[in-house]
Amino acid sequence: MAIATVNPATGAVERSFDAHTPGQVEEKIAAAYTRWRSYRTSTFAQRSAWMVAAAELLESEADTVAAVMTTEMGKTLASARAEALKCASAMRFYADRAEGLLRDEPADPSTVGAVRAYAAYQPLGVVLAVMPWNFPLWQVVRFAAPALMAGNVGLLKHASNVPQTALYLEDLYRRAGFPDGCFQTLLISSSDVERVLRDDRVAAATLTGSEPAGRSVAAIAGDEVKHTVLELGGSDPFVVMPSADLARAVEVAVTARVQNNGQSCIAAKRFIVHADVYDEFAQRFVEAMSALTVGDPMDADTQVGPLATEQGRKDVEDLVADAVAEGARVLCGGSRIDGAGWFYPPTVIADISAHMEMYTAEVFGPVASLFRVADIDEAIEVANATSFGLGSNAWTADPGEQARFVADLEAGAVFVNGMTTSHPELPFGGIKRSGYGRELSAHGIREFCNIKTVWVGE
Ligand code: NAP
Secondary structure, three states: OOOEEEOOOOOOEEEEOOOOOHHHHHHHHHHHHHHHHHHOOOOHHHHHHHHHHHHHHHHHOHHHHHHHHHHHHOOOHHHHHHHHHHHHHHHHHHHHHHHHHOOOEEOOHHHHOOOEEEEEEEEOOEEEEEOOOOOOOHHHHHHHHHHHHOOOEEEEEOOOOOHHHHHHHHHHHHHHOOOOOOEEEOOOOHHHHHHHHHOOOEEEEEEEOOHHHHHHHHHHHHHHOOEEEEEOOOOEEEEEOOOOOHHHHHHHHHHHHHHHHHOOOOOEEEEEEEHHHHHHHHHHHHHHHHOOOEOOOOOOOOOEOOOOOHHHHHHHHHHHHHHHHOOOEEEEOOOOOOOOOOOOOOEEEEOOOOOOHHHHOOOOOOEEEEEEEOOHHHHHHHHOOOOOOOOOEEEOOOHHHHHHHHHHOOOOOOEEOOOOOOOOOOOEOOOHHHEEOOEOHHHHHHHOEEEEEEEEOO
């Protein structure tokens, strides 16, 4: 894939970039490794000052970087700005908390025959981050903020369609005061990832993206015996039971499905509704989805912009066409919006069955699948009938049902009566084919640490 900014709202190539040469990549790996050997001994206070400076810069530049993100991948300007501010708050979170989250954990020395014994969290080294375009700042920052605060350094291989955002991030950390080499962007293709990952100076990798990309990076890292974190796709269930606040459930259902123009890993994608409230939910949901304003993502009135790539829209079209050919019913939307750009309307599809591709695939666009179920057992069965296990959402006022969903939904997160989202205070990650490892919270900052056992005798 060419490294270029192609505006999804127009299809126009705005800017192209030459990939870094093997010599340039070598220089960057060498700079990262050399820098890490001194950076690892910097104090939390020093790193924290740099991280707060980065947050301040980002806050002051939120409008500018938001316009870059919107131009590169089509999210609405308002959501791009919100993303920039969320990144700044995650930076502040780790600037404030890293030292406490990585404090030595003492063991009772008498039980292990020591004078002193504890677990220490030490940085691993150079971490390669392979990142997707859908939240082009957030996906990177939720790795970089904890990793840099822990004393690691980062090499970013961003998605090929968001090079300007990738270069902005490198520049941001440099201007904030982080020493050269702490955070660098590699303009390379996905086929060049293997060479970087196999380099002895690179200690570990994190990948957010699709299952094939994750499988490839994990296989290479496995061969090199290097630690990885994988944040892969999802097909989150959104279950609605009879006791739910239906008005609120519908409102969140719409936002959860069309956020980021339908291209979020934790978007609710499959709407599983109890038969007692199915008809009412379906009617209100279709009305609300149909009423959304689709258009230029730079326009303040737009609620849904274009899909990020031409191929992405084709993938969505193919899944819808397959479902319709197999007997599914389109309740609204269902065919591309003609004209320039890669627009696809908010769409609701009913009568999905297990043999359709859409039943198991991740639909990365504003297309909702509706399922009618007879009871909570069937709801959980349908919810879990996927190889993914990222987020999940359940709507019920019944405490017994809430406990059942928490216990039985196969996912890395369950949100009850509210929208699934990421918070710096809470861990984020998946099970099954949605990946492994966790980002954010204490778990995220400890992923790229050597948890060193320290035992000191007489
Ligand atoms: P993608 O095609 O897998 O790309 C993600 C990144 O991996 C890009 O930098 C890409 O580079 C690179 N890449 C692709 N194939 C690779 C390979 N074989 N080896 C090494 N690197 C490779 O995914 P995407 O289309 O950008 O993003 C959408 C996917 O990400 C969805 O499945 C979504 O659910 C998932 N996602 C998951 C999370 C999560 O937290 N779990 C969050 C956001 C998105 P190029 O651009 O150069 O191809």
